[in-house]
Amino acid sequence: RTGKLPFIPFHISLYDALRGVGKTGFYDNRLRPLTEKYGAVWYWSAGRWVVILTKPSYLTRVFRNEQTVSKAGFIKKVPWGVFARLMGENIIDAHDDQWKLFSSIMKPGIQRPFTIDSLVQKSEKLAQLFLENQEQTSSNMGVTIDPFVHRWAVSVFGEYFLDVELGCLENAHVRLEQLIGELNDSVIPLGPIFTEFPILERLWWLFPARRRAFALVDEIDSLIVAHTEHHLSNPPSPENVNKMIHFLQRARLEGTISEWHYRSNLNMMFIAGNENMLFAVTSAMWELAKNLNIQDDLRKEVNCSLSSDYSANDVNALPLLAAVAYETLRLYPPLSQFINRLALDDMPLDDVHVIPKGTWVGWSAYGVQTDPNVWGPRAKEFDPSRWGSTIEEINDAFRLHQSKGNYITFNGYTRRCLGSGFALTQMKVVLCELVKKVSWTKDPSYQLTTTVVSLNSQSNQLKRS
Numbered sequence: 001r002t003g004k005l006p007f008i009p010f011h012i013s014l015y016d017a018l019r020g021v022g023k024t025g026f027y028d029n030r031l032r033p034l035t036e037k038y039g040a041v042w043y044w045s046a047g048r049w050v051v052i053l054t055k056p057s058y059l060t061r062v063f064r065n066e067q068t069v070s071k072a073g074f075i076k077k078v079p080w081g082v083f084a085r086l087m088g089e090n091i092i093d094a095h096d097d098q099w100k101l102f103s104s105i106m107k108p109g110i111q112r113p114f115t116i117d118s119l120v121q122k123s124e125k126l127a128q129l130f131l132e133n134q135e136q137t138s139s140n141m142g143v144t145i146d147p148f149v150h151r152w153a154v155s156v157f158g159e160y161f162l163d164v165e166l167g168c169l170e171n172a173h174v175r176l177e178q179l180i181g182e183l184n185d186s187v188i189p190l191g192p193i194f195t196e197f198p199i200l201e202r203l204w205w206l207f208p209a210r211r212r213a214f215a216l217v218d219e220i221d222s223l224i225v226a227h228t229e230h231h232l233s234n235p236p237s238p239e240n241v242n243k244m245i246h247f248l249q250r251a252r253l254e255g256t257i258s259e260w261h262y263r264s265n266l267n268m269m270f271i272a273g274n275e276n277m278l279f280a281v282t283s284a285m286w287e288l289a290k291n292l293n294i295q296d297d298l299r300k301e302v303n304c305s306l307s308s309d310y311s312a313n314d315v316n317a318l319p320l321l322a323a324v325a326y327e328t329l330r331l332y333p334p335l336s337q338f339i340n341r342l343a344l345d346d347m348p349l350d351d352v353h354v355i356p357k358g359t360w361v362g363w364s365a366y367g368v369q370t371d372p373n374v375w376g377p378r379a380k381e382f383d384p385s386r387w388g389s390t391i392e393e394i395n396d397a398f399r400l401h402q403s404k405g406n407y408i409t410f411n412g413y414t415r416r417c418l419g420s421g422f423a424l425t426q427m428k429v430v431l432c433e434l435v436k437k438v439s440w441t442k443d444p445s446y447q448l449t450t451t452v453v454s455l456n457s458q459s460n461q462l463k464r465s
């Protein structure tokens with residue numbers, strides 16, 4: 001460690017890891033007091049000293065200088081680990097020419113124009129599933145919503161990006177969808193220990209839960225390919241030809257990318273497209289269950305402003321809906337914290353502090369987005385009105401906070417999320433359908449739990465009101 005930034009002593013990180021403290025708990029108790037004062041802190045993670053940034057000016061400096069602080073994922077950090085096996089070398093982690101290649105292939109398929117008809121139908125079906133399940137549950141108990149939202153998210157991703165109907169909404173036992181939950185369950189035990197001592201993962205075969213995780217990862221990899229290989233013998237219809245899978249399959253056929261890069265990108269996108277959305281929607285429902293006045297106002301806005309055959313433009317014009325989405329993703333950024341950049345050279349953060357070459361650099365969206373120095377004394381409160389009242393004001397505030405580094409849910413600059421436009425519309429459509437068809441509150445006996453190891457997981461129990 002060098003420079004004048006504060007640090008968390010090694011034994012504290014170790015002590016918390018051994019006690020199984022999740023990322024959010026570690027952030028709130030250990031990192032926050034220092035990041036809110038200094039904007040950055042050194043701590044021991046994954047077998048090395050890393051710097052985590054939360055000060056907006058530091059974040060924008062690093063995001064703007066991707067050539068100096070380069071993207072680097074699990075394959076560079078822990079190449080023998082379970083996540084490296086699943087995600088390999090992919091568009092999110094790649095750097096320089098490799099990233100340009102992946103991006104040139106996949107971007108047109110991720111950012112293509114799309115219609116929301118099927119998204120609306122799948123979201124209606126989700127509302128119906130909630131209602132059916134509430135009816136089957138004893139009247140004073142809530143329904144845990146996460147499994148249903150996950151089925152919806154996987155189903156939407158399958159259709160919009162893989163051009164397959166996975167049937168998850170019709171059937172609760174689609175193997176590809178279930179595998180992610182099983183993977184989460186198998187990485188959570190011992191997760192913090194493996195995070196602190198990645199070297200242990202070289203001995204993965206000694207730990208039954210890790211052996212299971214490796215087997216699940218291999219099953220996910222082959223199932224995604226199995227679900228999509230039929231496209232090779234049945235060319236896509238003209239309206240589907242621009243879906244991401246077809247760009248990837250053409251690139252593999254032409255030899256522009258290898259089989260390994262093809263699979264790495266598919267696996268990574270499958271995780272990024274589903275897990276983030278699951279977390280975003282369950283978080284929004286949780287806050288709307290706690291803030292029934294906002295849920296009611298949203299219902300009024302949707303019922304008064306949307307016709308039955310509404311379009312993406314209609315949804316994106318609703319002010320409260322936009323503010324609810326931005327505010328949810330501010331307080332609950334699905335990728336809350338990541339250490340996935342490597343300083344290829346010394347990187348000055350300002351006139352005093354320099355990140356030395358060779359350092360792993362992380363960012364905490366949760367940290368900056370709940371920092372009172374950035375968002376004011378009510379930073380931790382859910383308050384959509386902070387974004388403004390008209391759609392122009394709200395969208396301007398969203399753009400401004402992103403460019404200033406105050407809001408990094410989708411990261412920023414050249415490596416900003418390519419799926420953010422789709423993700424925001426997807427989130428808004430499902431909220432429209434939910435408020436139109438269901439009203440809900442939180443089960444009073446239920447305590448929200450969040451355990452964050454490598455994949456976010458959260459469980460919500462909500463009740464029809």
Ligand code: HEM
Pocket residue numbers: 091092093103110161269272273274276277280333334335338340408409410411414415416417418419420422423
């Ligand atoms: C609420 C939902 C989502 C959130 C919060 C989110 C967030 C992020 C973040 C933080 C990054 C940067 C990661 C890093 O710095 O390592 C990222 C990158 C990316 N995301 Fe998303 N994402 C979401 C949904 C999606 C969806 C639905 C897709 C498309 C299927 C997608 C595709 C991508 C891609 C391709 C990148 C890499 C961009 C690049 O480096 O060029 N994301 N996302």
